[in-house]
Amino acid sequence: MKIESLKIRNYRVLQDVSLENIPNMAVFLGMNGVGKTTFFDVFGFLHDALQWNVKVALSRRGGFREVLSRGQDGDIEFEIKFRPSENEPMITYELSICLNDDGNPAIKKEIMRFRRGQTGAPWKVLEFSFGTGVAAEGELIKYDDVKLAERSTQKLDSPDILAIKGLGQFQQFIAVSQLRRLIEDWYVSDFHIEDARGVEDAGYSERLSKTGDNLALVAKYLYENHKDVFQEIIESMQNRVPGISTVEAQETVDGRIILKFADGNFKDPFVSRYVSDGTIKMFTYLVLLKDPKKHALLCVEEPENQLYPHLLSELAEEFRLYACEGGQVFISTHSPDFLNAIEIDELYCLVKGHDGFTKIYKVSDSELIQNLYEAGDLLGQLWRQDLLIEEVSQ
Template identity: 75%
Template sequence: MKIEAIKIKNYRVFQDVKVENIPNMAVFLGMNGTGKTTFFDVFGFLHDALQTNIRAALAKRGGFREVLSRGQTGDIEFEIKFRPSEDEPLITYQLAICLNDKRQPAIKKEILRLRRGQSGAPWKVLEFSFGEGRAAEGEINTYEDIRLAERSRQQLDSPDILAIKGLGQFKEFVAVAELRRLIEDWYVSDFHVDEARDVREAGYSERVSTSGDNLALVAKYLYDNHREIFSDILTKMEQRVPGVKKVQAQETEDGRIVLRFQDGSFKDPFVSRFVSDGTIKMFTYLVLLNDPEKHALLCVEEPENQLYPRLLEELAEEFRIYSVLGGQVFISTHSPDFLNAVELEELYCLIKENGYTKIYKAAEDEQIRRLWEAGDLLGDLWRQDLLSDGVEKL
């Protein structure tokens, strides 16, 4: 599954932003305060809204007026265009949120539609407003079913509930199923080295948590159930982090799991609390990126933190491999060293103008493209402020 375009309107610093032609691996560059975290939070907001409702998702962020872009009075709007796979139709999901007559958050518009080819009218799966609308009915398993389906009027329990959540008949339809997977399986790394070092009670975890606090349990799961994947991770650790020869997730006598790292120069392994931050972080990323089940969308904020600059090029390549194997990756950074390993087509730049953030694709700026084609590295252009102040701003 791949997100091809995103439009955001009146969501915090994004008063009116469109990001198009998004590749499998996309890097978002910007100074502190330009909105990199907010951009990732769009998916966090949709995730919370799907789990609960719009009102609760907004309340978690301070309420409608706190989220609405400063000085604006309109609706909060999102549009996501994606494909379940390369040969599937483009699917568009639109959502507009307003305050109703009672000054409570409500869904003003929710539309899901798809189109085959580049022409012709799109087929609407659903169209809702304030808890009421029309949706395709009957057994919906294919796109042909949508084309032939009758549209019937439906009523949701509340005007702040997403129709893609409230209408159970769509759970098997691929368009809605893939959209829900995209939102539910959204993952943003909030990695904390100290939590990854912690000794954990023996238990069971298959996937790395956003903070990395279950790293030892996941390592043990991979060792016990996916030995080949675990061996590949160790091979990459040896290549990426000089000296590391072996990693163990060992259960102690009192029923806890502890990570031990074997340095080739020493006979006895080191417990994780004595290993460098960079070693722990690289191992965590490798475990995350070698998950047998790829996340639909993996977001990583500032991976350069705690990592030795020379490792950033290796890490960028690991992210790229992950994206090629089926998991889309969004990365935020302001590290010149990481940027030096980024391709021009992968880079988006965030700049602030008059209090709001704009996003432009670096490859579409003629000056940047000429410098890139002449051999300049993106990290060097960033150091010279040419990716922020020297561009032809949108």
């Protein structure tokens, strides 16, 4: 599933943002405080709203008034256009959140549109407001005319529950469940080095958590169930981290799992708590990126932290490979070395205007930057010279 365009209104500093034709791998660049973390939090917010409800998702961020853009009195709005797969029709999802008369947040509008073919107006698969609405049943792609699809009236338990949550679990609402699965599968990294170093009670984990605190368990799972993937990770570590010969997830006598990194220069391996931050982080990224089941969307902030600059070009290629294999990737960065490894069509700049709100620009839309890039200038060097921010916002 791929997000092709995104509109955001009244979400903190993102008062009016629109992105079109988003590539499989997109890199977001900007100075401190312009809203890169806020942009990534949009996906975290929608994920939380689906997992719980809109009220909980807002409460975790300080409440409706704190999330609503400063000085605005409208609604918080999102529009996402995506395709469930490359050959399937475009689906548009719109969500508008307001405050009810009782002061509690509610879903003012939730609409999902489906377009069969390239012409004609999109047809509403789902339309809800304040907990009541209609939804289409069946697999719409099989209808010769989507207007023939049966639509049934539904009522949710509360006006702050997403209809895609309430209906997406039922088999008859196939199109709705596709969007539910898309959002559920978003991975917004909140990685912490110390959590990844931790010793875990023996258990079972197939996929890396947002913080990386189950790294040892996932490594053990890959070793036992996907030996080819685990060997690929080890070979990448050997090529990128000097001295590393192997990594093992071992169970201790008291039933806990620890990671041990073997250095070919020493007889005994090092426990994860004693190896460098960069070693832990590179291993964590490789475990995440080599996951046999790709996340629909992977959001990673500033992957360059704790990593030797020489490794960033190789890490960029790993992210791009992940995107080519089916998982969309969004990355934020400050690193010139990382920028030097990406393509101009993958780069966006965040710029805060005089009104205090942030705009997002696609760098390739700047004729000057495009010409400099084609002439051989590296994006990292243009960033160092402050040309990227100055030119894209003109």
